Amino acid sequence: MLITELKPRETIESLADGKKVFVINCQGCKEVHFPEKEANELQKEWSEKGIVTGIITTDYICNPENMELRLQAHKEEIEAADVVLVFSCGVGVQTIAGYLEEKKVCAACDTYPLPGFQGVTPLEYKCDQCGECYLNLTGGICPITACSKSLVNGQCGGAKNGKCEVDSEMECGWERIYRRLEQIGRLDVLKCPTQVRNFATDEEVSK
Amino acid sequence: MKITELFERGEFVVSAEVGPPKGFHVEHLLEEAKTYLSGITAVNVTDNQSSVMRLGSLAMCKALKDEGLTPIYQLTCRDRNRIALQSDLLSAAMFGIENLLLLTGDHTKLGDHPQAKPVFDLDSVSLIHAVTELEKGVDLGGNELIGEAPKFAKGAVVSPCSDSVDAQLAKMERKVRAGADYFQTQAVFEPEKFIKFMEKAKQFGKPVQVGIIIPKSAGMAKFMNNNVAGIHVPDEMIEELKKDKEKTKAGITGVEIAARIIKECKPYCQGVHIMALGWESKVPDLLKLAEI
Numbered sequence: 001m002l003i004t005e006l007k008p009r010e011t012i013e014s015l016a017d018g019k020k021v022f023v024i025n026c027q028g029c030k031e032v033h034f035p036e037k038e039a040n041e042l043q044k045e046w047s048e049k050g051i052v053t054g055i056i057t058t059d060y061i062c063n064p065e066n067m068e069l070r071l072q073a074h075k076e077e078i079e080a081a082d083v084v085l086v087f088s089c090g091v092g093v094q095t096i097a098g099y100l101e102e103k104k105v106c107a108a109c110d111t112y113p114l115p116g117f118q119g120v121t122p123l124e125y126k127c128d129q130c131g132e133c134y135l136n137l138t139g140g141i142c143p144i145t146a147c148s149k150s151l152v153n154g155q156c157g158g159a160k161n162g163k164c165e166v167d168s169e170m171e172c173g174w175e176r177i178y179r180r181l182e183q184i185g186r187l188d189v190l191k192c193p194t195q196v197r198n199f200a201t202d203e204e205v206s207k
Numbered sequence: 208m209k210i211t212e213l214f215e216r217g218e219f220v221v222s223a224e225v226g227p228p229k230g231f232h233v234e235h236l237l238e239e240a241k242t243y244l245s246g247i248t249a250v251n252v253t254d255n256q257s258s259v260m261r262l263g264s265l266a267m268c269k270a271l272k273d274e275g276l277t278p279i280y281q282l283t284c285r286d287r288n289r290i291a292l293q294s295d296l297l298s299a300a301m302f303g304i305e306n307l308l309l310l311t312g313d314h315t316k317l318g319d320h321p322q323a324k325p326v327f328d329l330d331s332v333s334l335i336h337a338v339t340e341l342e343k344g345v346d347l348g349g350n351e352l353i354g355e356a357p358k359f360a361k362g363a364v365v366s367p368c369s370d371s372v373d374a375q376l377a378k379m380e381r382k383v384r385a386g387a388d389y390f391q392t393q394a395v396f397e398p399e400k401f402i403k404f405m406e407k408a409k410q411f412g413k414p415v416q417v418g419i420i421i422p423k424s425a426g427m428a429k430f431m432n433n434n435v436a437g438i439h440v441p442d443e444m445i446e447e448l449k450k451d452k453e454k455t456k457a458g459i460t461g462v463e464i465a466a467r468i469i470k471e472c473k474p475y476c477q478g479v480h481i482m483a484l485g486w487e488s489k490v491p492d493l494l495k496l497a498e499i
Contacts, residue, residue, distance in 0.1 A: 062498040133282040148314060149325065153332035154378035156311040157366040158391060161438045166314045190377045194385045196289075196329065196347065 001114035002129055004089050007107070015106045015136065017087060021046060022074070022081035024096060025057040026088030033146035039087045051082040061092040064124070071099055076082045078103065080172070080189070090127030090135065090142055097180075098139020104184055107135040132198055137189050146173030152195040161205065208279055209305045209360040210249050211388045214414040220332035220478030221247040221499060222279060222391070222416065225271075227262035231328050231417055235268075245489045247494070249277040249306055251391075251480070253284060258275060258318025265295055269302045278302050279362065282310025288328035289347050292336060292412060308362040309334045313448035332381045335361055339386035363387040365415075366437035367404035368397050378406055381409045391480040393437040394420035396428075396444060398471035405475040416478035419469060421461040421486050424447045458489050473497075 006012065023043055026032045037064045046052050054077030061067050071078065078084060086093045089111040096104040113129035126145035134143050134152055146152045148166040155174030158165030164172050181187050213220050225236060244250050250271055254264040258386040268278035281404050282292065299307070311331040315323040329337060337347050344356035369375045369453065379390065382488050390408075395401045395417050408415060420438075422428050425448040426483050444464055462463035468477050479499070485491055 080468065118408070149311065149327045149330070151311065151330045153330050153375055153381055155371070156331070157364065158313060159369075159374075160434070160438050161370060165436060166316050171422065173369050174369075175374060178371065178377065187377065191384075192382065194332050194381070196333045196336065199328070 001033065002089055002127075003112045003114055004028075004109040005112065006035050006038050006042070006087075007110055007133070009042075010106050014085060016046065016106070019082035020053050020080060021051055021053065022078050022084045023055040023087045024084065024085070024092075026061040026092045027057060027059045028088070029060055033114075034087070039108070049120075053077040053078060054190075059082050061086070061088055063096045064095070064198060066101070067069055067095060069101065071096075072190070080105060090129070090133055091125045092134045093128070093133070094125035094140055097135070102184060104186060105135075107133045107140075109133065112114065114141045118205050122152055130197070134195070136149070137192055137195070138177045139184060139189075141173065141177045141180055143177065144171060145174060148173075152197060153191065187193065209358075210277070210279070211297035211360040211414075212364075213248060214389060214477055216407075216471065218248075219473070219499065220249070220414070220416060221494065222249040222251055222478070223247055223481040223487065224251040224253060224482055225267070225487065226253045226256050227267040228266065229259070229261045231262055232263065233270055236346065239487050240271060240276060243273055243289055243490050246491065247277060249279050250477075251279040251308060253280055254281045254310075254414045255310070256313075256408045257316070258313045258315050258320070258323075260320055260419075265299060265302075265304070268299070268304050272302065272304060277306065278304055279306040279308050280493055281308045281310065282334065283310045284327050284329045284331065284334055285315060286310030286326055287324075287465075288326055289337060289463070292329060292334060293341060294344055296338060296341060296359075297352075297357065298411070300359070305358070306360045306362065307338065309338065309387075325349075331363060332378070332385050333398075334381055334449045335363060335385040335387050337371065361388045363390055364393065365390050365408070366393040366410070368393065368395055368400045368439060369437040370401075370449060372404060376404075379408060380411060383413055387413060389414045389416070392418040394418045394431075394439045394482060395468060395472060396420075396422075398468055401472050403491060404473050416480040417469070417472040417476045418480050418482060419460070419465050419493075420482045420484060421465045421489055422448060423458070423461055423484075423486065424455055458486060461486075462489050462496060465493050469499065470496040 086096050087108045093107040110133045111129045112131045128144040159172035162171040252264045252267045270279045270282045286482045316324040344352045365379045425445045431438045
């Protein structure tokens with residue numbers, strides 16, 4: 001099982017601050033607990049403020065065929081938005097960021113693990129359920145799973161010709177992140193404060 | 208002595224590197240360091256370089272210091288979590304070791320214990336941040352240290368000839384913001400790339416030591432081209448190494464090439480860091496030829 005929890009209110013609000021937002025809610029596969037009520041309340045507030053260009057609520061946003069069609073159907077609303085805010089586990093956010101390469105795609109949730117079946121995703125994206133989703137600092141590419149050292153402050157010096165020092169078949173995750181941030185004009189997020197991972201988060205949740 | 212004091216005085220800082228052995232007898236290494244490296248500013252001691260298990264960097268630093276040399280303690284995030292790293296930093300301070308080089312470290316899979324757990328609890332940037340915090344008298348857990356806070360010269364690395372140099376500069380900036388005081392670079396064989404890099408890097412206002420490897424043979428150069436990140440030895444240098452095999456074998460060609468690179472880079476940087484890789488005995492000749 002996984003649990004998705006909304007990020008702290010001020011974090012989510014800073015993502016939407018002064019912007020037009022397109023919202024994607026994943027109500028999950030049966031393995032994921034989704035904070036439906038809290039997400040609805042927040043989105044209702046935003047709709048009343050008139051900052052929401054559109055909402056998709058569905059399950060399995062990581063299912064490629066399903067999602068591609070849905071995104072096409074909402075093309076104009078997505079284009080009208082400054083940011084696409086995804087309420088899902090890390091895999092869902094990465095899937096959407098992969099489709100909307102030129103759009104700023106942000107995660108509204110953190111994902112935590114629970115014992116039991118972890119769900120299946122048909123795509124290559126992975127979520128490590130680290131509980132402190134970094135996707136908003138990395139252009140929607142997960143540094144925990146795309147970097148073989150799970151570095152959170154940028155690439156090491158080990159990549160050769162864009163490939164990871166551990167696996168010559170694997171692209172350097174941080175070079176991908178850098179290119180994506182360049183593409184969406186968000187290299188400024190690399191100026192964020194030094195990130196120090198918190199390995200205590202899962203314990204805190206189960207308390 | 209902190210090497211940052213020398214940078215501040217405008218001195219051209221020269222350091223070289225020694226790798227501890229896979230064993231605990233270091234007499235030979237100390238003798239070599241005293242003979243060939245005592246004329247330079249400081250000596251880096253690698254931390255289980257290339258993920259190969261060896262004698263510890265901290266112990267070797269202490270041994271060098273006792274012999275009157277100035278050690279630079281290299282510390283990677285591969286083998287220790289934040290508790291062990293901070294603890295070792297306090298140990299270094301107790302020994303009077305003041306110069307650090309803080310790195311992420313190679314992955315365990317590249318070394319002689321590929322089965323080992325890669326730690327990477329911190330990375331180069333958060334390790335620099337941790338040292339900055341310790342210098343304020345607080346550890347990463349937010350707890351106060353007892354007594355005087357340690358003070359270090361915090362070094363970091365950057366790869367100026369990398370094929371993703373803009374990403375390298377972005378990372379360099381993060382290191383500066385986390386508190387890095389000076390930089391040593393990956394080995395440079397293309398001075399023109401280094402000079403271009405320095406044009407951009409000088410905005411950070413931190414001293415940079417150009418990294419130098421003495422090329423030992425055409426085979427070594429090709430090996431580095433195929434396997435070592437951020438290093439490219441141009442074809443004409445490989446040809447130069449091939450031309451007179453005896454001269455190359457004696458180390459003369461390699462020293463000539465390295466001296467030329469130092470001379471070309473010198474006006475654009477604040478020091479040189481020599482990774483002699485076993486050729487420590489060539490360092491005095493190299494510095495003489497490079498007119499340092």
